Amino acid sequence: MKLRRGALRAALALLLLLPPAGAVEPISLGLAIAGAAASALTGFISYPRLYCYFRECCLHRHDQRAAAALQETLDKRLFGQHLVSKVVVKAVRGFLNNTNAKKPLALSLHGWTGTGKNFVSKIVAESIYKKGLQSKYVHQFVSTLHFPHAHSINLYKDQLQSWIRGNVSICPRSLFIFDEMDKMHAGLIDSIKPFLDYYELLDGVSYRQAIFIFLSNAGAEKITEVALDFWRKGRTREDIQLTDIQNALSVSVFNNKNSGFWHSTLIDKNLIDYFIPFLPLEYKHVKMCVRVEVESRGYAVDEDILTRIADEMTYFPREERIYSDKGCKTVDAKLDYYYDF
Amino acid sequence: MKLLNAALIFILVPTLTPALALEPLSVGLAIGVASALTGYLSHPRFYCSYVECCPRDGQRLNATALKAQLDSRLFGQHLAKDVVLKAVLGFSNNPSPKKPLMLSLHGWAGTGKNFLSQILAEHVHPAGLRSKFVHLFLATLHFPHHDQVKLYKEQLQNWIRGNVSACPSSVFIFDEMDKMHPGVIDAIKPFLDYYEEVDGVSYRKAIFIFLSNAGGDLINKAALDFWTSGKRREDIQLKDLEPLLSVGVFNNKNSGLWHSSIIDRNLIDYFVPFLPLEHRHVKMCVRAEMAARGYTVDEDIVQAVADEMTYFPKEQKIYSDKGCKTVQAKLDIHEDLVMGDTRARG
8 A cells, every 4th residue: 555655656746747848857856766766665664574574563374383482481481380381382372273263262370379370471472472571462451550449440441441442453463461350340350251252343343363361369279279189199280180170160260259250251151261270389399490590590500509498488288388388489589598699 | 645646636637738628529428438437337236246235125035045054053943043034034025014123032151142143144234243234232342331321322322223224224233131221222112113214214124133141041941841851852832932031031130121111012023042052062063163173073072072061950961051152262172182183184
């Protein structure tokens, strides 16, 4: 379009100048030709394949390597969550490959604090979008920050709907991350339910290629219960299957008054594609976290210090003391204390 | 920008044809040919192949095509198929209907209400939901705040009036009726009645479809009763369900039609019930989805995916909780097996 317009203007300008002249004025003709060349160049540079090397563009055909990159990163950097890496990769790969998705992808990540929910959403964003969380097509909402006051809920509803509608019409392959769902007002999530549903078009905008990720601590106790159960029976952590947790989760999250989903139609209508549980982290996983942090800072790995730091973390339940209270959080701070250079 | 281009052209034309006089014959001929060409191009048969037109009165629905589509794509809803087919065909074949067609679709989630309304819309207007003559309203999206009901009423009336005057055979789909404020629907009652014309606009060829989950539990109960008494699903008749529905929806405070004058005046032409889907219907959905994605249909995977769904009631476990929803997502999880299979078979 731009190319045609620029060329048209250049042609008109040339026609205007050429016929009546018995001689050609070099300067103006030179300027005219330069103008025409500039238009042509702009048109050429605006052409998507060139343009997208310099600025960020909306993906129309997804990157084939996204799923592979996702799998690799999760394997290397996420510890102790065998369920997560399996489900998330399959879900994202299946969704990106499906050209005829019937509804946007909705993932609900539940688990104890510090187990890696935000981390996983960051990795997902980075594997799909070049700039990761900094991309202009990735939107992160923290309920305590963006929707703080219960009395302004109507305003938040309107704003949220307009924001989602506007951004998905610009780029159908947008990613929306909602953090602290357990602190979100119950009615607010209902306002985006229409976008998650099986509609082809809503007011001329199709939401079928968007991805929604919901992070929450709700259901964490249930998950821990299941995990403890397995541990007490002497079975390995890797034996825990998704089905063991999934059904228990969806009911407990639905009935939990503190969950942002309480009595929300999201579960009623089964608009969440996958409930993904995050298991609490054990001692060995905390050590892995510390090791990775040490390596990333470039220090030499000292097993002694690793053990000391891991020992310093608090563990629950009180008798067995298996799972870390804070997951992998506060590990960096302790590192600073022990490595004094 | 366009103005600039036009101005440039106007400057050019006199400079390119420095004629002091115009040749009447050739100019007249040129203008005549141009007009004829424009007239020819604007003729509906030509024009409508490029731009979407409102279907004229003479156009009838293709009955066999509609029946074939419903049979192949909608599973487990013998009642709904029957009723809708008869209703829509009867309405479209009637050269002068007395009132707009009003269908009220009720049923459990995931049983195919939106799907059916989509198929219907596609047969009336080929572009389906994307057509500019098909309008979809969601209660939670378009009419969210209960304190603005007056505004919504006015806007809705204007919208309907404007669109029906542009195209008499418009289709209006109202989803989530159970979440709609009762007053909003009362606003369109005058358009649905047996009037010949309202303010110069005739609504008699329009189609209104209402979708709702209200009455879903009643339908489920009736279907379960049939099952426990050993009768076949296909034996359920509309007359077994219609009275149940109409009263259940009317008295259900959550239904958008609660104490609405629409039922009072019997303006709803057909109550269409959607029965909950059984295990075998879920398998049909899975097969259809696999075929649509181009995979070879593997019965093991179909069985596995169908088994993963949750069923109710708790003891008998016959009907799927979510209908056919989330089947796609579950298929993605089993995708590795599917992809491996497809590759193995070449």
